[in-house]
Amino acid sequence: MMHIRDLVLYEASSGLKMATGLTTSDVDFSRLQNNFDKMKVGNSTKYFNHQVAAALKVYSIQMNRPEVLTTAFFIENVAEWFKIVTSRNLQTALSRKSPADYDRTVQFLNTFRCFIFRCKVGEKAYWKPWQAAMIMATDSLLRLQRYFLDRGYDFVLLARFTQDCVENIFSQLRAKCKTPRALQVKDNLKLITIGQIMEEVANSSYSYDPKEWLVSFSDKLNTARTTVPESTIPTVHIGNYWNATNNIGTFQASEENSIYYVAGVVLRSLLNRGTICDQCIKSCTDGNRNTGDLALLTSFRDYNGNALIYINLETYVFFSALEKIFAQNIVFLQTIKYDVNTFLYNLMIKVEAKHFASCHNIKDKIVNRFIIFRLRSSSTKPAREKRYDSKSMF
Incomplete structure (x- = not known):
C-alpha cells in the first residue's frame, strides 16, 4: 500500500499521470471505509490493473527503488488473473482452437494458484481468507473449463460462472435497508419481482461507467x-x-x-x-x-x-x-x-x-x-x- 501511495504522491503535481485512475484520496489508507465499499469490484480494480503495475515499474527505475518491483509483480499477476476469470468475449475466452494461447492461460492459472498459496501476508505470515477464496475459484474454473471443453464446446466464458445475478438480488434487497430481517427480505423480494414485470429498474448492481x-x-x-x-x-x-x-x-x-x-x-x-x-x-x-x-x-x-x-x-x-x-x-x-x-x-x-x-x-x-x-x-x-x-x- 505504501508503494502505491508513494507513486501517487510522486506524480501528484503532474498534468499527465502514469496511474491516471488513482488520486490522493485513494491512497489515504487511514480513512475508514464501510464494508459495502470494500466489497465493490470497482474499488479493487482501481489498484489492481496493468496500468498501475506498469507505472510502479517506471517509478522503481526512476527513483531507484527495486523493492517496488515486488508490488508491481503482485498487482500485475492479480490483474491478469482477474482478466482471465472475468472473460466475457471471444478474444479472452478459453478455447483449444489456439493451443498455444490455451496452454499459456492454463499454465498461468496453475502457477498463480501456487503463487497465492505460498504468499506470506504480514510480518507474522498469516493465512488470509482471500487466499483460500482465490485458490478455490481458480481450481473450480480450471476443472469447469476442462469439463466443458472435453465434451466438445468450442470455448468457455469464465465470467458466466460468477454470482452476478445473486449479487443483483442482494443489492435490490438492501436498497432501503442495509441489514434487512428475514421478513423484510421476503416482502422486498415480492416487491422486486412485481417491479421487474411492471417497470424497468433504473438502478442495478452492474458495473457503473463513470465516463x-x-x-x-x-x-x-x-x-x-x-x-x-x-x-x-x-x-x-x-x-x-x-x-x-x-x-x-x-x-x-x-x-x-x-x-x-x-x-x-x-x-x-x-x-x-x-x-x-x-x-x-x-x-x-x-x-x-x-x-x-x-x-x-x-x-x-x-x-x-x-x-x-x-x-x-x-x-x-x-x-x-x-x-x-x-x-x-x-x-x-x-x-x-x-x-x-x-x-x-x-x-x-x-x-x-x-x-x-x-x-x-x-x-x-x-x-x-x-x-x-x-x-x-x-x-x-x-x-x-x-x-x-x-x-x-x-
Missing part, C-alpha cells in the same frame, strides 16, 4: 460560449516549442513517459479510424525504439511487444509542446465560458512539425484529437450517487 459525462463534451462547452475581451486572453509564446533541448527535461520524468504514451495512443486511434495511412505513421514512429527512458511506460504497458506505437523524438517534442500550451492555459479556460476548442487549436496548430507526412494533414488531426483528450482528462467528474450495492469478486 458518461464525456459524451458530447465539446458540444456542452460550445453551448456555454460567450464573448471574451481580447485583453483577457493570455499571451502564449510559440517560438521556443520546437527546440528539442528546451522541451526534453522540462517535465517530470513520469510526465515525460505519460506524454510519450499518450502520443502513441492518439496515433493508434487515428490509424484505427482510417483517417491516416501507414506513411503518416512511419513519419511519426521509431522502428528501432531508440527513445530510451521516454518509452519506459509504453514498453511496460505493451503486453505483447507490438500492441502500442513507439514515436520518434521529433513527435515527442511536438506532443510535449502541445501539453505545455494546454498546461499554461487550463486555469484560464476553467474560469470563463469560451469556445475552448477553437482557442486551443489556434495556439497548438502554430507548433512546427516539419517531419510529418503531408498526405493526410496529420498535424491537424493530431491537434484536434489531443485537445479532446486533454479536455476530457482534466475535467472534474461528477460524484456518483451512493448506492448500497454489493459487488464481490466471488
Whole structure:
C-alpha cells in the first residue's frame, strides 16, 4: 500500500499521470471505509490493473527503488488473473482452437494458484481468507473449463460462472435497508419481482461507467460560449516549442513517459479510424525504439511487444509542446465560458512539425484529437450517487 501511495504522491503535481485512475484520496489508507465499499469490484480494480503495475515499474527505475518491483509483480499477476476469470468475449475466452494461447492461460492459472498459496501476508505470515477464496475459484474454473471443453464446446466464458445475478438480488434487497430481517427480505423480494414485470429498474448492481459525462463534451462547452475581451486572453509564446533541448527535461520524468504514451495512443486511434495511412505513421514512429527512458511506460504497458506505437523524438517534442500550451492555459479556460476548442487549436496548430507526412494533414488531426483528450482528462467528474450495492469478486 505504501508503494502505491508513494507513486501517487510522486506524480501528484503532474498534468499527465502514469496511474491516471488513482488520486490522493485513494491512497489515504487511514480513512475508514464501510464494508459495502470494500466489497465493490470497482474499488479493487482501481489498484489492481496493468496500468498501475506498469507505472510502479517506471517509478522503481526512476527513483531507484527495486523493492517496488515486488508490488508491481503482485498487482500485475492479480490483474491478469482477474482478466482471465472475468472473460466475457471471444478474444479472452478459453478455447483449444489456439493451443498455444490455451496452454499459456492454463499454465498461468496453475502457477498463480501456487503463487497465492505460498504468499506470506504480514510480518507474522498469516493465512488470509482471500487466499483460500482465490485458490478455490481458480481450481473450480480450471476443472469447469476442462469439463466443458472435453465434451466438445468450442470455448468457455469464465465470467458466466460468477454470482452476478445473486449479487443483483442482494443489492435490490438492501436498497432501503442495509441489514434487512428475514421478513423484510421476503416482502422486498415480492416487491422486486412485481417491479421487474411492471417497470424497468433504473438502478442495478452492474458495473457503473463513470465516463458518461464525456459524451458530447465539446458540444456542452460550445453551448456555454460567450464573448471574451481580447485583453483577457493570455499571451502564449510559440517560438521556443520546437527546440528539442528546451522541451526534453522540462517535465517530470513520469510526465515525460505519460506524454510519450499518450502520443502513441492518439496515433493508434487515428490509424484505427482510417483517417491516416501507414506513411503518416512511419513519419511519426521509431522502428528501432531508440527513445530510451521516454518509452519506459509504453514498453511496460505493451503486453505483447507490438500492441502500442513507439514515436520518434521529433513527435515527442511536438506532443510535449502541445501539453505545455494546454498546461499554461487550463486555469484560464476553467474560469470563463469560451469556445475552448477553437482557442486551443489556434495556439497548438502554430507548433512546427516539419517531419510529418503531408498526405493526410496529420498535424491537424493530431491537434484536434489531443485537445479532446486533454479536455476530457482534466475535467472534474461528477460524484456518483451512493448506492448500497454489493459487488464481490466471488
